[in-house]
Amino acid sequence: MKKKSIATLLAMFLGTFGGHRFYLGSPILGLLYILFCWTGIPTIVSFIEMIILICMTDEEFDVKYNTEFMLQKQSFERMKEAGW
Numbered sequence: 001m002k003k004k005s006i007a008t009l010l011a012m013f014l015g016t017f018g019g020h021r022f023y024l025g026s027p028i029l030g031l032l033y034i035l036f037c038w039t040g041i042p043t044i045v046s047f048i049e050m051i052i053l054i055c056m057t058d059e060e061f062d063v064k065y066n067t068e069f070m071l072q073k074q075s076f077e078r079m080k081e082a083g084w
Contacts, residue, residue: 001066001069002023002024002025002061002065002066004053004056004058004061006023007020007023007024007053007061007065008020008050008053008054010023011046011047011049011050011053012050015033015042015043015045015046015047015049015050016033016037016042016043016046017030017033017034017037017042018030018031018032018033018034018042018046020046020049020050020053021033024065025065033045033046
């Protein structure tokens, strides 16, 4: 399960190199950040993404980045209610 706080810290400290993108499951974007890190554009974009991550609620983060985990959790809860 991915954590919002870790993604935010990675965007803050390794955003220029796409650290948060690799963590959030977007390796292609992470590679683009590495390829263009010399331009400064990824630094600006990662700063904006860091602000977005900070403003995002935990529920929004989970829906966007932890969908598989949330589906497994719901499935487990249904099984628990059914008496499995």
